[in-house]
Amino acid sequence: MSGDREKIFQAVREALAPLKERAPRPDYDPGLVSTVKAGEDLRKRFAERWRAVNGVLVDSPAALKAWLLEHGHRRGYCDPVLMEAVGKRLGPEIDVLDTFERARPDDYAFGITRASHAVAETGTVVLEDRTTSARLAALAPWVHVSVFPAGALLPDLQAAAARLGDDPNVIWVTGPSKTADVEGILIEGVHGPGVEVVLLLDDAAFPS
Amino acid sequence: MAAKEQPIDKYSRELDAEVRHAVHDNSAAGTDKRREILWGDYPAPDALRHVAGQLKQHVVENLDRYLEQAEDSLRKRGVQVHWAADGEAANRAVLDILRARGAKRLVKAKSMVSEETELADYLAKNGVDCLETDLGEFIVQVDGDHPSHIVKPIIHKNRRQIARTFEREGLGDYNDDPEVITRRARVYLRKKYFEADAGLTGANFVVADSGRIVLVTNEGNSRFCLAPTPVHIAMVGIEKLVPRDADLPLMLNLLARSATGQRLTVYTEFISGRRAAEQPDGPEEMHVIFLDNGRSEVLASDCRSILRCIRCGACLNVCPVYRQASGHAYRSVYPGPVGAVLSPLLAGKRFPELADLPKASSLCGACNEVCPVDIPIPDLLLRLRDRAKREGIASPGTPPMGLWASMATSPGLWRAALGAGKAMDLIPKSWIPVGAFQAWHASRDLPPWGGGRFRRWLKRRRAEQAATKEPS
Amino acid sequence: MHLNERPPPASRNVKLMATCLCDAYFDDVAAATVEVLEHLGCTIDFPERQTCCGQPAFNAGDWESSRKVVRHMVEVFEGEDPVVVPSGSCAAMVFHGALLEFEKEPDLGAIQALAHRTWEFSDFIVNGLGVTAWPGRFPAKVAFHRSCHTRGTPSGEASLKLLRSIDGLELTPFGEGEQCCGFGGTFSVTFPNISKGMGELKLEHIAASGAEVLVSGDMGCLMHLGGMAARREQTPRILHLAQLLRDALRAGVAREAPSTAAR
Structure with missing residues (x-):
């Protein structure tokens, strides 16, 4: 297919050759789409937007435990790094495992993983491949819990785009998996989680 | 009369x-949602569309670079890059990658280019099971149907039809509750992800x-195609580029708002290479196949601005013709206003077969008004109409304009006609044997003829005005 | 060309482009245009050799025929005076369509010159002459159909500004207002089913709004909608904006006359 490469480049160059001049790159401020004001309370904005996309927000392991019990989720996975700070505080009523066995994905009602950042502007959680202990644990269970410290809150998408870095798989998650394919009716929980929970910890409570 | 019908009008x-x-209802609702979220958040969203249009036009005109x-x-990120001049080459590239791994089962996220190349059929013929995982595309696939909208593939189906399909395919007893339909697909497809040998996606950007592809979805199927599977193949049109990561917020923002009325889609994925070393799940190799398939020809034409398109579907939703005719009327992968431009162009030598598509527009311009990259779609439709005429392609029902032009350039003849009308x-x-007249009169009255009356009125008025002025 | 940023017209000596539809069917619309512009102190020149703007052939894809007609129009309307057109689509043909089909033609410059001094009727009144309020009276519920060729031009806002200022006039918004009525020139006869479907939807929305009068700045849309409405049971009265402005003016004068006498 190296032949195809040459063919394509030649065709593209020939197509562009007659242009007397080429459209310049617009000189624009990438921040022009930001809707976050300077000095805005990011925690408040995040909470508002996260709830607007039907996300659940809790601010302590105890509150998480209460929410899980209330909704009948008694067995799940927790990132080993978060075991001390979060996983162990859910017991004994809740069974928390620190390995995700892909042969039995439906055995886990929830999966708790770290998020590297979150975006206040849109109510978005940022998962990076290097710090997400298992892609499947963040995806297969009905409930996904993202844990991050308040200091990881970014104002807007511009800030988040600037931090994409060299991680090979960054995912911005904005609420539960959903579809409106059937007659435009919104259904949550298609392939991914039907419920997205954020456990927002104070910086000191998050494992370093 | 029937033989003179335009295919889309007939459909x-x-x-x-x-x-x-x-x-109609689903499209109109989409248009309303888009307007609310765009105008609710920005005082002047048109300024965003204009910048995004300039940015994409810049990319289109510097595509070589x-x-x-x-x-x-x-490549620096470890991605294997392939090039495919046409659909067949792209399909073969996919097959070669799969065969090298002994892969037999492919799970696939939504990708319009793979519709263009008819990848699923090709792979099936070559012994590879290719399964659509987007809910709408999955339903289309099991029904042996085609998507009718870029973003909402089964906008043309209702829940009862889907329920009957699921019953027929052994996915459970008849149940037309959309929630039940969705859960059943979830259970069925979940198993398939874990059995798959490779995952295929498109790319939105x-x-x-930075060497990353960007995928936007709401369902999470593209994430699942890339979690338990060892190989990731992305099939991408050569026009899908943006210069920098910093350009993404503008484009993503406009894409989600224009496509589904969301501020951001549920999942926005940035993928550049195999999984991280510390990560237990995910592909060990990643391939990107860049597909031309007629795009470089479009680039050479005076319609190259259509290559700005980011496939949001907003022009379909707002289009009055699409709302009356639905997507299948366009007989091609890309329906609606964007399709009416893109499909005949991508058809290459088969342009005459689709030359009626650019005619299917009242040139109302609503498509341009909602386009996140400000494509002047009506202008492009007009250019293609001119091209079709110059190439001598017959257009059913279009009144011949030669006689009219002769009259409209001869004022004497024109005035005579005004009297004779x-x-x-x-x-x-x-009794009037003119097709256009009959087509008009089938559903509307013509006003009484008033040819010449205004000219006479104006002369009388001038005379009266002169008469009242003269005495003073 | 940015219509929003153009300088005021060179003079109040207006060349009227009446449009072929008014020439053949809607003489009262052209007459109202004359009366309204004269009321504003304009002198009207109607070049007798005018025919059509070239739009039918342009939209049908026969650009060669269209260019012939456009060249004739350019010749007929030569000079420096502003050209005023009581039709959004014919005006757009002059300042947009013609430029597109003459892109590679040697006489593009002449087309551009005409484009620069051609105004849609309401745009001319509001942005050209600076008139932002209309005297007179028009006590009715009015639905305004913003014909499609005013998209991206100042005409829609200009028309609304005038309508809103008229004493007694109540604007009634209606559903899917941004949608086309289904006329589209030759589209209405080459796609009769879709055109009809679009028109019916428009008429249903307007009927649901309770409007007594349907007004627009384009006789193409109104000929199509009026022609369909004539076959329905309940139809609004159909007026071009120029007719409504003229009627408002007359009604205002009639009403004010006694009070003037009392003074």
């Missing part, structure tokens, strides 16, 4: 009323300077 006439209403840069950046009022309508 609309024969379209099931229920389907037409579903398409950006393609080289993207290839280089992707490819960032040239009165005869039209005097004879029965059915």
Whole structure:
């Protein structure tokens, strides 16, 4: 297919050759789409937007435990790094495992993983491949819990785009998996989680 | 009369009323949602569309440079880059990658280019099971149907039809509750992800300077295609580039708002290479196949601005013709206003077969008004109409313009016709053997002829004005 | 060309482009245009050799025929005076369509010159002459159909500004207002089913709004909608904006006359 490469480049160059001049790159401020004001309370904005996309927000392991019990989720996975700070505080009523066995994905009602950042502007959680202990644990269970410290809150998408870095798989998650394919009716929980929970910890409570 | 019908008008006439209403209502709702979220958040959203349009036009006109840069950046990230001049080459590239791994089962996220290349059929013929995982595309696939909208593939189907399909395919007893339909698909497809040997996606954007592809979805199927599977193949049109990561917020923002009325889609994925070393799940290798398939020809034409398109579907939703005719009327992968431009162009030598598509527009311009990259779609439709005429392609029902032009350039003849037109009022309508006249009169009255009356009125007025002025 | 940023017209000596539809069917619309512009102190020149703007052939894809007609129009309307057109689509043909089909033609410059001094009727009144409020009276519920060729031009806002200022006039918004009525020139006869479907939807929305009068700045849309409405049971009265402005003016004068006498 190296032949195809040459063919394509030649065709593209020939197509562009007659242009007397080429459209310049617009000189624009990438921040022009930001809707976050300077000095805005990011925690408040995040909470508002996260709830607007039907996300659940809790601010302590105890509150998480209460929410899980209330909704009948008694067995799940927790990132080993978060075991001390979060996983162990859910017991004994809740069974928390620190390995995700892909042969039995439906055995886990929830999966708790770290998020590297979150975006206040849109109510978005940022998962990076290097710090997400298992892609499947963040995806297969009905409930996904993202844990991050308040200091990881970014104002807007511009800030988040600037931090994409060299991680090979960054995912911005904005609420539960959903579809409106059937007659435009919104259904949550298609392939991914039907419920997205954020456990927002104070910086000191998050494992370093 | 029937032989002179435009194919899209005929399709609309024969379209099931229920389907037409579903398409209309769903499209209108999409248009309203888009407007609310865009104008609710920004005082002047048109300024955003204009910048995004300039940015994409810049990419289109510098495609040679950006393609080289993207290839280089992707390779540095360990991505294997392939090139396919046409659909067949792209399909073969996919098959070669799969065969090298002994892969037999492919799970696939939504990708319009793979519709273009008819990848699923090709793979099936070559012994590979290719399964659509987007809910709408999955339903289309098991029904042996085609998607009818870029973003909402089954906008033309109702829940009862889907329930019957699921019953027939052994996915459970008849149940038309959308929630039950969705859960059943979830259970069925979940098993398939874990059995798959490879995952295939498209790409909404490819960032040239950082070497990452960007995928936007709501369902999470593209994430699942890339979690338990060892190989990731992305099939991408060569026009999908943006220069820098910093350009993404603008584009993503406009894409989600224009496509589904969301501020951001549920999942926005930035993928550049195999999984991280510490990560237990995910592909061990990643391939990007850049597909031309007629795009470089479009680039050479005076319609190259259509290559700005980011496939949001907003022009379909707002289009009055699409709302009346539905997507299948366009007989091609890309329906609606964007399709009416893109499909005949991508058809290459088969342009005459689709030359009627650019005619299917009242040139109302609503498509341009909502386009996140400000494509002047009506202008492009007009250019293609001119091209079709110059190439001598017949257009059913289009009145010939030669005689009219002769009259409109001869003022004497014109004035004579203004006087003679009165005869039209005097004879029965059915006697007038002009197709255009009959087509008009089938659903509307013509006003009484008034040719020359204004000119006479103005002369009288001038005379009266002169008469009242003179005495003073 | 940015219509929003153009300088005021060179003079109040207006060349009227009446449009072929008014020439053949809607003489009262052209007459109202004359009366309204004269009321504003304009002198009207109607070049007798005018025919059509070239739009039918342009939209049909026969650009060669269209260019012939456009060249004739350019010749007929030569000079420096502003050209005023009581039709959004014919005006757009002059300042947009013609430029597109003459892109590679040697006489593009002449087309551009005409484009620069051609105004849609309401745009001319509001942005050209600076008139932002209309005297007179028009006590009715009015639906305004913003014909499609005013998209991206100042005409829609200009028309609304005038309508809103008229004493007694109540604007009634209606559903899917941004949608086309289904006329589209030759589209209405080459796609009769879709055109009809679009028109019916428009008329239903307007009927649901309770409007007594349907007004627009384009006789193409109104000929199509009026022609369909004539076959329905309940139809609004159909007026071009120029007719409504003229009627408002007359009604205002009639009403004010006694009070003037009392003074």
